[in-house]
Amino acid sequence: MKLDSKIPSGPIQEKWDRARFEMKLVNPANKRKYNIIVVGSGLAGGAAAASFGELGYNVKCFCYQDSPRRAHSIAAQGGINAAKNYQNDGDSIYRLFYDTVKGGDFRAREANVYRLAQISVNIIDQCVAQGVPFAREYGGTLSNRSFGGAQVSRTFYARGQTGQQLLLGAYQALMRQVDSGSVTMFPRTEMVDLVVVDGRARGIVTRNLISGKIESHVADAVVLGTGGYGNVFYLSTNAKGSNATAIWRAYKRGALFANPCFTQIHPTCIPVSGDYQSKLTLMSESLRNDGRIWVPLAKGDTRPPMQIPENERDYYLERRYPAFGNLVPRDIASRAAKQVCDEGHGVGSTGLGVYLDFSDAIQRLGNSVVADRYGNLFKMYERITGDNPYEVPMRIFPAIHYTMGGLWVDYQLQSTIPGLFVIGEANFSDHGANRLGASALMQGLSDGYFVLPYTIGNYLAAARPDGLDANHAQFREAEENVNRITQRLLAANGQRTVDSFHRELGKILWDYCGMARNAEGLRLALGKIRELREEYWKNVLVGGEAEDLNQSLERAGRVADYFELAELLVTDALARNESCGGHFREEFQTPEGEALRDDANYSYVAAWEYKGPNQEPELHKEPLEFEHVHPSQRSYK
Template sequence: MKLDSRIPSGPIEQKWDNCKFEMKLVNPANKRKFTVIVVGSGLAGGAAAATMGELGYNVRCFCFQDSPRRAHSIAAQGGINAAKNYQNDGDSIYRLFYDTVKGGDFRAREANVYRLAQISVNIIDQCVAQGVPFAREYGGLLANRSFGGAQVSRTFYARGQTGQQLLLGCYQALERQVNAGRVTMFPRHEMLDLIVIDGKARGIVTRNLVTGKIDTHLADAVVLATGGYGNVFYLSTNAKGSNATAIWRAYRKGALMANPCFTQIHPTCIPVSGEYQSKLTLMSESLRNDGRIWVPKKGGDSRRPVQIPEDERDYYLERRYPSFGNLVPRDVASRAAKAVCDEGRGVGKTGLGVYLDFGDAVRRLGRHVVEERYGNLFEMYERITGEDPYSVPMRIFPAIHYTMGGLWVDYRLMSTIPGLFVLGEANFSDHGANRLGASALMQGLADGYFIIPYTIGDYLATAKLDKIDSNHHEARRAENGVNEQVKRLLSVKGKRTVDSFHRELGKLLWEDCGMARNAQGLQYAMGKIAELQQEYWQNVNVVGEGAELNQSLEKAGRVADFFELAQLMCLDGFERNESCGGHFREEYQTPEGEALRDDDQFCYAAAWEYMGPGQKPALHKEVLSFEHVHLAQRSYK
């Protein structure tokens, strides 16, 4: 298989314009004759469904939640980047592009990133027009802040609830189309397989999560916007329901999975407190703007943080990275935290934590300013830990937060299966090996509002789509496969709960394919995962029936897919013999402990092809070329 990324011709500034012009259009009167399935209703899926509805397509949108408004985009706190340069601080489309490519440690496709930076400007306009209540200055104009690793203030925000407000804007646009009859919403429906007919994506098989009914839905194109797979780690900042099943089923039907080992660890999460822990809570990265991160200089220091004098504290980020200090990118900050904890200098009962201290900020700005900026985050911290962060430094620790890897897509966001488009976190395209803060919301909305509505038109206008019905043997086969898997899971009737397997898998992955990896650990993990997976199918206990609301069964199917995905993540990490961004291979580091890329050998996106059960997946390489941002070691010193 040859990967064709279909990057348009011309200078980078004109590629998207050229592409838009080259693409065929669908006659307005014909649009309603095309049915498009959108799976997922977050920023990418919701925006795509709403916009395609506005254009006149017949859209069917699916989500597993009870309402499209609950998609996990809602939990994004910090903000959304846009190259508006409203602050006159030297920002530009080119600079946002540059920062994103560099921040991604040179493992993203330049043309895609440039387009993302271009579109960022329109996103803010669109969101304001929808009534998104972004923060404003006294004069009534939009406010900005600088955010995780950026030296310009280009982040737009709505208190600590930016994702929520953007999603509600998108959800409202979506509901408007539902009301207009152009979008049909299928809440509490989970996609369990992709239907591929004559090599083209033509539908999905779903399970109605209330009745348990398995249904086939056919369409002219399928759009997956199902988010990332961070929950493979069990403990992550993802929502409990976030899962990889939709993209994994697409992978098994022939879509390539790219860079699965590129996972992002977020440095500012609340540390784990016990075995029963069900998820990790993120504290917005914006806290690093005013909070100072430190650990005691000597290991095993059990004094209360206020008792540790200034000269016995190690502000290790400020020490190691004087120019960026506490604002270094997420991967760098996370690894630095791991390093000090590995040295035995971690804080808290478990020793897995570092202090994020607002003492200086309160002294410098006054408590009311700190309260205004971070009040809701402090409240959340206190609710969870029972400690008051105004008087005691917060304890934070890195946690899995985002997955840069995902289904491989070309410039037009189409996977290797014609007619299957992948948007947002579910694809691999824009963030390379590390995502910068406030860029996920930007990508989701860019894909949904401004890219897919154009590119899907070109596909529908040019693809020769035969009429099909749900009795087509491929549709039947997919539906039967889903039915069988449900039956199989219910029939094991073993001793262990789904969660206990998931927790074990997560721990394994966190140890050996987490913040730092090495060849030996990855190999060990692959063996262990296979064993655990085998036990799963012999010893899992899924109670209840298939034809009812059954949350254990939902989880069981997702975990079954997580096993396979975890294997591929380890394999991908094992084969990538370099460190880049979120992928830190201990064997490949500079003497100062920074990630050491190997651009001669690994300057590519690794796209894996499913070769059948038990077979080793085939690796396809999309070689990345950097014509504008020159390959260099990232330095934040």
């Protein structure tokens, strides 16, 4: 298979304009004859479904939640980047483009990233017009802050709830279309298979989560905006329901999966407190602006933090990275925390935590300034841990947060299956090996509002509506496939619950394919995953019935997919013999312990093709070329 990224020719500044002009259009009167399925109602899916509805297409939008407003985009805190240069501080489209390619450690496509930076400015306009209550200055203009180590203030925000407000904007636009009849919502409905007819994506099979009914839906194009796969690790900052089933089953129907090993670990999360832990809560990265991170110098020191004198503390980030100190990028801060904990300096009952201490900031700025900046975060921390951060240092530890990998798409956001488009976190396209803060919201909305409405038209213009219906053999086959999986899961009737397997799988991944990876560990992990997967199919205990509201069965199907996805993730990590961004291979580091990229041999997108059950997937490479941003080593010393 030859991967054609379909990047338009010409100077990078003109590529998107040129592509838009070259794309075919669908006659406005014909648009209602086309059916589009959108799976997922977050920033990407919700924005796309609303925009398609406005254009006049017939849209069906699916989400597993009870309402499209609950998609996990809602939990994003920090903000959204845009190259508006409202602050007159030297920002530009080119600078946002440059920062994103560099931040992604030179593993993203330049043309895609440039388009993202161009569109970023339209996103802000659109959201303001929708009534997103962005933070404002006293004069009424939009307020910005600098975020994630950027040297310009380009982040727009709505308190600590930017994702929520942007999602509500998209949700409201979507509900307006629902009211007008152009979009039909299918909440509490999970996509469980993709249907490919004559080589084209022509529909999906879904499970109604209330009745358990399996149903088929036909369309002229299918869009997946189903988010990332971070929950393969069991513990992550993702919502409990976030899952990879839609993209995984599309992968098994022929869509290539790109860069699965590029996973992002966020350094400032509340540590695990016990075996019952169900998820990890993120504390905004902005805390590192004023908090100082440290651990006790002595191993296993169990004294309360305030009793540990200054000279018996190790401010390890300030020591190792004097220039950036506590503000080093996410991947570096995370790895350093793991290292000090591995060496036995970790704090808290589990030893997996480091202190984030505000006592200096409080002394310097006073309680009220600190409260003004971080008051809501401090409250949230206290609500969860019972500790008051004004008096006791916070305890934090890294957690899985975002997945840069996803289904492979070309410049038109089309996967390797014609008619299947993938947007937002579900695709692999714009963040390379590491995503910068405040860039996920930007990408989701860019794909949904401003890229896909054009590119899907280009596809549909060449695909005449043909009256295909759900009685086609391929739909029957897909429904049978889904029923078979369900029956097998229920029939196992073993001894262990779905969650106990998921937890164990997550632990294997976290231990061997988390913040630091090595070939030996990865090989070991492959064996362990396979072993556990075999046990899963024999010994899982799901309970209940197929045709009923059965939350255990919902999880069982998702975990079955996680086992296979975990294997691909580890395989990809093993095949990439370099360290870059979120992928740190211990064998490939500089003498100072920093990531060592291998541009000569690994400057490519690794796209994996499914070859059948228990077959090795086949690796296809899309070479990456850098004409504008020349690969260099990141240094934060």
